[in-house]
Amino acid sequence: MMSQMEEVRQLILNSLDETELSLGGKQLASLPAEIGQLHSLTKLNLSGNQLASLPAEIGQLHSLTYLNLSLNQLASLPAEIGQLHSLTYLNLSLNQLASLPAEIGQLHSLTYLNLSLNQLASLPAKIGQLHSLTYLDLKYNQLASLPAEIGQLHSLTYLYLEGNQLASLPEKIGQLHSLRELDLGDNQFASLPPEIGQLHSLTYLNLSFNQLASLPAEIGQLHSLTKLYLSSNQFASLPPEIGQLHSLTYLNLSDNSIQDLSLLANHPNPELTVYCFHVKLPRRYWTHLNQWQAEWLLTEPNAEVRRVLIQQIGCDRICQELATQTIDTWREYTLLKINADIDVEPIHLLKMTCPSTNHLHVLRVPPTLTFAREAIRWVNWDVDPEAFAVET
Template identity: 35%
Template sequence: MEKHSKVKSRRKFINPIFHVQTKDEDDNHITKDIIKSVRKTGQLNLSCRHLSSVPEKMFTMYELTDENAVNIDFSRTSKEDDEVWWNIKPLTHLDLSSNVLTNIPVQIGMFQDLTILSLQDNNLTSLPPELGNLTKLTKLFINRNKINNLPKEFFKLTELKNFSISNNCLECVSKSIADLVMLEKLDMSNNLIPKLPSGIGFLVRLTEINVSNNKLTELPPDIVNLRSLLKLDISHNSIRHLPDMGELRKLQLLYAQHNDIEEIPGFQGCEQVEEVYFGNNFIKEIPLEFCENMVHLKILELRDNQIETVPNEITNLAHLTKLDLSNNNITELPYAMGLMPHLQSFKIEGNKLKQIRPDIIQTGTNRILRHLREKISEEDMQTINMISLEVSYDNKIFPDRYQMRNGNILNLALKNLTHVPEECFSEAKEAKVTVVDLCKNRFIEVPSGLIIIADYLTELNLSVNQLKELPEFIKDLTKLKFCDFSKNLLMSLPESFASMVSLRELILSNNKQDKNNPIVPFFLFILCLELKGNPFRQPRYAILDQGTESVLSYLRDKIPL
């Protein structure tokens, strides 16, 4: 079964309804003003001129004839605006991109001072051997053409630092590529390459390689010798096995999605990796070693694989901000994942999870993580050996400022707290925090500092504390949409709750309420209401057990006419 889609290279064809320029018309683009500019700057830009051939005048620009040159004063008394022979600059930058060129003349070899040559977006099928004369070239762009091989003379360009031949018809890569020892960036994506030569490991200055969308089935073993490599893109191939990446100590980005990879390779020693993409493969597990070694990992994409379990050790990826495990075979998640401090995007849809309801998954990352945190027991806490993140100094508590700024979340869950200083809420206001999680602490009253962020606060979690009552100021948190006061000691709600018409989800389960408050109409705004675990006389437990709709129906019937 083919796992990945084939991406076709973008090709440019001459539309027959348009006029194809003659050689004379092509030559007319080399005007005297352009010649003067070239002589002054050493740069010639002929991109997007509809050229069907390289203008012949381009090769005579530096000849001193009446036809193609401006008047040049050989004395040193020329006017300021006139050219003087000692100031003429050789051609160093040539841009022939985005035309309809089918070949490059052999005369190109005369411009031996060229350092940058752009030939992309044409209809070239080959390159002249004379290209090898341009030994000062540092940048060469021939992407989006129809080239199927490179002349052997090309590998004389030993000063080349940036080479792009993407979106062509290249079918093989010569071992001579090892001669391009100055290469720093190499883009051979969207070709027909079945194999990379082993000599690629000699290109020790390479920082970026892109060989995506080819026909690769493996990587050469010496690719791990590229000690300067920062970015490796091997996506959209047919690779089944990857060598251990441990020697790529500077690697930061790995794109390996849409292959046939069956297991995650070793990364021991790759402490700089920040982003890894393994989506659309055949990976069955997340190795423990991977979780232990990737200490700086921020993005991990494992969607559309065959993963069945997620190890508890995934919480070692403390800097993870995005995690995609969607469309796998996962049935359970470690509850400790709810404690991952920087996780802002967590995708888990398309699995067969037993412990999280689909409606919670659809609500998004914050709700999923909150649900996992709420399930953590004392035994779980001992198992994961969670160290309290509370830091005290002059009676101040310092939350995770990164999370506040980037996720708009104030997370002080599981800190054994009895109070939160107002300075903490002042910082939360500056970060425009919308979510506050204070669950599983020892609060006996709601922190008054919440008023400071009333203009932003939409979600509040104070579950698993020791609250006996809610303050009247709760009504001033007018933008609250979600409140969780479950597993406290609440016996009633303040009447001011009736003014909180923005509230849509209220969890009051497992408290000490034995009767409903005289604010029944308030509950009519609620979309989710959980009251189970309270010693109500009315409504009966059978009604509570049927959920929100059943409870609201009962309450509506109690509204006096």
Template identity: 35%
Template sequence: MAARRDVQPQTVNGHLELDLSNQGLTSIPEEVFDIADLEILDVSNNKLTSIPGAICRLQKLFRLDAYGNKLTSLPQEIGSLQKLKDLYVQNNNLRELPDGLEALQKLEWLFVRDNKLTKLPTKLFSCLNLVTFDSSNNKLATLPPGVEKLQKLRELRIHGNQLTEVLPGVCALSNIGLLDASNNKLFTLPPGVENLNTLRELYINCNQLSEVPAGVCSMSNLDVLAVGQNPIRRLPSDVRRLTRLKILSVRGCQFEEFPRHVLQLETLEKLYAGGCEFKIVPDEMGNFQHLWFLALEHNLLRTLPSTMSHLHNLREVRLGYNKFDTFPEVLCELPAMEILDIRNNNITSIPTAIHRADKLKDLHVSDNPLTYPPQDVCLQGTGAIMVFLKQEAEKESELFKIFNRLSVKVKRDQWKPIARSLGFNKAEIKAIKESTPDDVPDQVYQTLVRWREKAGEAATIPALEQHLRDLGFHQLVGQLVSTPRTPRRKGHEPVVGAVGGQEEDEPPNSRYPSVTVDRRFPIVDFERLEKQSILGRGGFAYVMKARHLDWRQDVAVKCLLTREFEGSEQEQVYSEARKLNLGSRSDHVISLLGVCLDPNIAIVMPYMENGSLAGLLQDVDVPWALRWRMAHEISLGMTFLHCQNPQIIHCDLKAENVLLDGDFHVKISDFGLSKWKAKSRVVTKTSPGGGTITHAPPEYFADINLAPTTKFDVYSFGVMLSAIVTREQPYALVVNSALISVAVTTGQRPDLRLIPTDREDVTSVSELMQKCWSQNPEDRPEFNDCAKQLQNMFNLEEIRQAIITVDKLKATVNTK
């Protein structure tokens, strides 16, 4: 009766459908087979043991869902359903399939996985319209002949069987995009696999392969390659030819060391390399700019390379079951990290600096002998751990400020008595002295920091005060309370303010008023810079090309036009230097080589041989592939800047401020207008809202008090994309620049009629460009999303050819 009530078909998306799924049925009600017009029948997830032969009466049926039952066989009559396209009978107890299925000439989707099949009908592959075939997780020792006839097949899933070979006919499938033959007994793949040019995903993990089969590295369009859980001892050098590879799994292979050739796969987004018994991760790991998932669990790692701080897209890191005795500090420098699994190691303490990874949502630290944070905090989960560490970091910051203050007041003959009183022996004192032989303040600072590390919670200000009183150094006790601060010592200072203008901790009687120099930044002798040419000039500074006589290399030097200390201009130079210092952590942001103080205030940067992107676009018709790589690298560089804490907002992103190195890689430059997010808006002569007026978004003309956000830069990037595509300056025909602000506010943008319409890649970039310059800031994408859209628009060979072409064109331009 209940069944009778349920057998009322519904019209869904224009098709007559009957849904009897999840009803506990042991048989299909007889009246179902009287619904002659039925097109879709769903009897999945019941308790059916058979399907009646009366199914043949449903001659209009094109989809049958019968998965998740207890079927032991299918009726012969199912082969008479001439319109059947989709047959889903996975997850049953089928031991065989009926003969006659080859009559289903419209069949496109056949799922028979998770059954007990030991063989398949010999004529099964005569279903010439099959698009997807899945017979995974059965007991098949072989496949029927004729697979080469399935020229429409796109997905072949045969994993989890007992296959010892993949039929050679597979190599003739001209449209195959996915081949999953994992969890079988394969020793190799058939000759000719290199012909599978359409293959995007190949899974051959969990077999008996001793090497990656010949031909795999010739699959130029491969996105996913899984070869893990095989007795493979090395990867072929040709693996670097997989220039589009995004996901690689070598989990459980038997490598003696991390496979070096993998490090050349710059497009990788996910890397599974657990269970390989690696002891060392190479420095080149930091080259994976696109990597967002990294699994290195079940290895023998004790440390990680500092270059991993360059992985500013890395969101998920799995390091469980290794040999870490200390928490890898580099993990604190991953701004995008959301998940960190470092369970089952020997870590006793989590550093307070991890709180800077403010996107971290899941921190797994179980089965470590942790003593800090306390166990009661760890048991409360990630949120409680992060709050605790942030509070501890704030306390620690105050402590190091006091150490700073005290270190510059301690005299040379006072340092060793203090060190001995704090528990340091002769060897330890000697080691500290040798690390900074001529710098007493730094020796004192290092002593106090190491005391803090050794004594832990016992290293308190009252305890330090008592040590000083016991030594009779009463005049130093006053430095332990709030007084005007002294310069920060190296080691525990924040990056913001490293080279900066007026700071609270400026020493009295400084030779250079309003200048605070971080000891990590080299001081460059201006007299050793041999001027060669002027590269550009602005309102308060000029940039020259110079030769450093000692380094024997060309550099770019940005100099203040006057030696007189003017607050705002000088502060911009110092602020720019602080941000350039961060550039060394990104491949796509210009870096800082040093600062000059006398006789000129200047910052020294690497010289970029190929000038600016604007200049290149003006002189040369750059091939499209190279344009897309440049756009992609700009989005990566901006992702890096926006991921800093606090965020860096450029505020003047345009082609003139994008420099190009010798290989035409992008370096974002000119941070003179950029802002730490906590700061107010920037004001310049070019625009009431800051930045170049042609690249400023509408909201900054509408509200003079609006502070810049990351969406400012995204809008500018959209305008820049227009210049990259058209090689034209935006609004080039406008005579009065004041009209631009009015036009932009009302929704006008650079002329779309200049965009070519005959290329698919240009159309894709044009769509992204228009999203970036959306009128509503909330509709604009993040730079990380821009990077993802642009990353597949070029390949290595196209770039090589493009660079050759551009070099020739530049040479032609220079000879005119």
């Protein structure tokens, strides 16, 4: 029986005039040297194999424009990779690369480079020579710093650095004038350089899951920015620079300690959407949290916003301000009645404390319901509460 390597060798020899070759998902552990004889090849797919290395002959594929090596076990690349001068697309994601050869900087035609989900601790300075590069994905590596030469990538449009160990950016980052999307989420940033304000083409900026308590004033110069993610940081107040981002349409502030959202009320873009407390927050909530009103609970249609309102105001204050009386209780559920003259008919609310999250949930139910258990049936489409586990 022909060995797998012999089968691949024969396939290659039968494909000498082919322009495309797909060997993806064939559990290949290595490639024969004959791969270098495919001089007409423009597209090569080797994804989803078990390749731990590449033969030096790979560098002889001078017509190659597309090379997919994702989902293998590559720990290194041969220096000859730099001889692929026609290459425009290179996918090396989901490998075990700890470093890159300096020769990667010789891929002057490269426009797309995906290195996500590897073990890269650093980048060679020569990466700055990839002047045609528009897309660079470095998500989920072990990068603690970036070379200053990254600022030489003047064509770069998309830069993804999420899930690394970065605490700072080189000043040269401000030279990436073509950059439209920058993902710095899930790193260790406590501050950002003022040069970030020079990224005038930027439309998307992810800073979530860092240690930021403030933003540089220069970030207000990002007049093209439409999406800004600031969730899971250490902001105690709303960065005033947000008011200068006139193109902003999406802002995520969840998991911070911000108490005053009133700055947003005067934001110049009427299309701005704000996410806070993991919900889309309607405009009337863009005030100081101590100005939120208990009676909003009665007209708020969104259950998740009601949950946030209850958490921030507190159930005790709600019961006091809305003159709430307890009608009935059953397990974790309490049926409440509001006697305040706010509506044309009595208002009955079903309150539950979720055992798993400890979140309070309050739903409005028909005033004809006078027992907690029948209110639960109404909420659950007439399913008796005994028929499902309350704990779930």
